[in-house]
Amino acid sequence: MADRGASAPSLPEDWPAHPDPVLALNNMGSFDWDLDTGLFSMDAQAHEVFDMRPDEYDGNPGTLAVRVPPAEAHRLDTLVSLAIKDGRENYGAYFRVRRRDGSLRWTHTQGFIRRDETGRPRRIIGIVRDATEELEESESAGSRDSAALDAARRDQTNVVQIATAALAHARTVQDVIDVVTDTHGLTLLGSRSMVLGLVEAGRIRLVAEGPAGSFVPGTRVTRTDEPYPMSEAVRTLSPCFIESPEEFAERFPALWSHITGLRITSAAYLPLIAQARPIGAMGLLYDDRRGFSTEERNVLVALGSSIAQSLQRAMLYEQEKDLAQGLQQAMLPRTIPSVPGADVAVRYRAAAVGGTLGRDIGGDWYDLIPLPGGRVGAVIGDVQGHDTHAAAVMGQLRIVLRAYAAEGHTPATVMARASVFLRDLDTDRFATCLYAEADLATGVVQVVRAGHIDPLVRYADGTCRRVPVEGGLPLGLSAEFGRLEYPVCTLELDPCDTLLLCTDGLVEQPGTDLDDGVRALTALIAEGPEDVRALANRLIAAAEARGGDDDVALLLLRRRAPEAARAGGRFQQHVAPGDPEALRQARHLIRAAVRGWGARERADDIELVADELITNALMHTEGAAIVTLRALEGSDRRLRVEVEDSSSALPRRRDAGEDGVSGRGLLLVERLADVWGVEARGGGKAVWSEFRVPRRAAV
Known part of the structure; x- marks a missing residue:
């Protein structure tokens, strides 16, 4: 309680007031609070209510703090101050008193404010009484009436809470x-x-x-x-x-x-x-x-x-x-073309993360691109992000990759141009990608990788392994940093081998390393069915069971076993001028194709003639050369090498000087090939040569 007016020394003549004897008979005590001096006088019954002996109390309201808890004292002081400020004549309140034994008792007080002729408050005269039994009896009577209502209210509240939670x-x-x-x-x-x-x-x-x-x-x-x-x-x-x-x-x-x-x-x-x-x-x-x-x-x-x-x-x-889903399906290929010599399966699974809107679409994609000469391009990629913007970027990137591949560019060039396109697209997204160009007749596959995970190959005996591919930076980043080099990895698919391309959503598992995920995937593939569609279904089902917050795109390409009477295939390679790496790759692929067609004994001759024709085209013309190797069926079995360039000038055979080497190329071609010639091709020409292959060795 507040200490009020302690500086005023005089007391009124009739202070303290004597309570009516009726108060004592009703166990009520009285008090008289002089606001000028701050003294707070209590009668004997009031001392009983506060459980305080007369010798323990000095008339100072602060002394009652040992019986009135601070929170209760603050509440009472606020109540009295507000009553005085509002000009009221009385106030009443229940508050608790802590008795000598530590127990809390409810107490009720009622005060009457006395003011002078100016309206200034001078005294508060009031009563105090123990109200514990009163409140307990009231609560007991009321609880019986309200118990059912309270229970009903709790049940109704539980209905809303349970329903809302569900x-x-x-x-x-x-x-x-x-x-x-x-x-x-x-x-x-x-x-x-x-x-x-x-x-x-x-x-x-x-x-x-x-x-x-x-x-x-x-x-x-x-x-x-x-x-x-x-x-x-x-x-x-x-x-x-x-x-x-x-x-x-x-x-x-x-x-x-x-x-x-x-x-x-x-x-x-x-x-x-x-x-x-x-x-x-x-x-x-x-x-x-x-x-x-x-x-x-x-x-x-x-x-x-x-x-x-x-x-x-x-x-x-x-x-x-x-x-x-509609946007995603519109961005992905509507149909996958039939590829002679291969069985293909593709799958896409959208991630659904905690019901977050917009998360059921992403930038993962696959594509299969028919190419001239019986070749096929297989693409798997992932644009950064899980939103409609990622899907839009993916759709544009898929189209340009398809266009660059169809133009006849090498895999490395396709990837480099796609990276430049993405950088110029005015987006902050980058993309990982893997592009594989396969000649199904020979089984030769050229692979380039842009920050993507490596491909996997399942072999005809059921084993599966990861094929390490030296890669470049993701698309967009490689152009940004001026590092557009994409090394080409060459691998061979034997009949019944399966090439698997996927996004990291198929191998990433929460709490595990990526390599562990790849090992688990290779084991699952090795145990899976031989049919690519059934295998794709099994892999997607495993991804569904595992969950995860990333999309999954999957492409499986299985090289079929050749038919007994089947004609040979066709291989084609684009060689740019001033690109020794492309020339080296062409030699390697030609040798691999010849071996694949069962003509090992003539591999050296064919590779040497093809190298000579390509070199002549690059040296004596201003454009690139396109080398084509195909197997021909007829009365005999032949392998035909064609080198096409953009010049209409015909090659001229001549003898080389005594100390010179120039001019010997066509002589070498004439000596090693069984027959050769030149054909006009639009604005350019093609120099060709053919090699007879024993029937037992041909495919």
Whole structure:
């Protein structure tokens, strides 16, 4: 309590006032508080209330602090100050006193404020009494009356809490329906049956019922202007409470005639409102109550609001998901072309992360590109990010990669040009990519890698291994940093071997190293079925079971075993001028192709002639050379080498000087090849040569 007016020395003649003896008879003590001096006088009964002996009290209100807890003293002081400030004549309050034994007792005080002729407060005279038994008796009587009400309120609150908790996990409209039609939920709500409808173009379509069979005939689809309680709730945006069978029959006779056998005694139809517009309505029918209390109405309205918000969230999620899937499918190839000599399977799995909108679309893609000469290009890639922007960048990047490959550029050039394109696309995204160009006739595969994971090969005997490919920087970054070099790795696919390209979503596992994921994937592939489609299904099923927050794109290409009477294949390579690496790769691929066609004994001759023709084209023309190697079937078996350039000038055979080497090229071609010649090709020409191959060795 506050110490007030301690500087005033004089006391009134009639102070302290003597209490009426009736107060003592009623166990009440009195006090007289002089506001000028600050002294607080108590009678003997007041000392009893505070459990304080007269010799322990000196008249200073601060001395009572040993009995009045600080929080209670602060509350009383605030109450008295406010009463004085407001000009009131009295105040009253309950507060607690801590007795000598440490127990807390409730105490009640009432004070009367005395003011002088100017209105200034001078004294407060009042009473104090022990109110513990009074409050306990009051609480005991009231608790019996309110126990049932409190229990009912707790049950109703639990309904909303349980329903809200369950709805928090609902991602789709069907998830919401499953929550509200759950038998346990109906039991909590206390309703006999429930129906849920969604508003669609001025109509209400019932989408859920609980328990099964709760739909009323003829009401599965109704207009919002029809005389039904659910329609009224949607029209008015207000709940429709029906409190008796008589009210139901009077207000909605068309519906009541169909449900009289259900013995419904009351019903509640709640509009489901989101962003100030109705998206649906829910009806709850009861057979054991009449009317709804204010608390029950509030609980039901709160429940309807929670369901409405969950439905709207689910609808938005499904719309976003449909948009994302549509965009993703539009960006990916609509069909995969049939590839002679190979079995192909592709798969795509979108990541779904915790229901986050926009996360069901990403930048992963695959592509299969038919190329001249029986070759095929296989692409797998991943644009950074999981949003529509990543998908848009992916679509553009897929198109330009396809165009560059179809133009006949080498794999390294295709990758370098795609990187420059991505850098110039005015985006901050980069992409990893792997491009493999396969000649299915020979089994020769050229692979370039831009920050992507390595390819895998499953061999005909069922074993599987990772093929290390020296790679360059991801697309976009390599152009940004001026490092457009993409080394080419050459591998060979024997008949029945399978090349596997995938994005890291197939190998990454939470809490494990990428290498561990690759090892687990190779083991899964080795144990999988031989058919590429069945194998692809198994790999995607494993990714689904594992979960993860990344997309998965997968491409499998299996080289078929050659048919017994099948003609040879075709191999083609683009060699740019001033590119010794391309020339070296061409030599290697020619030798591999010749061996693949079973003509090892003529491999040296063919490689030497092809090298001579390519060198002549690069030295004596200004453009690139295209070398083509094909197997020909006829009365005999032949391998044909063609080198095409953009010059129309025909080659001229001449003898070299005594000390010179120039001029010997065509002589070498004439000596090693069985036949050779020149063909005009549009604005250029092709120099060709053929080599007979023993029938037993040809493919």
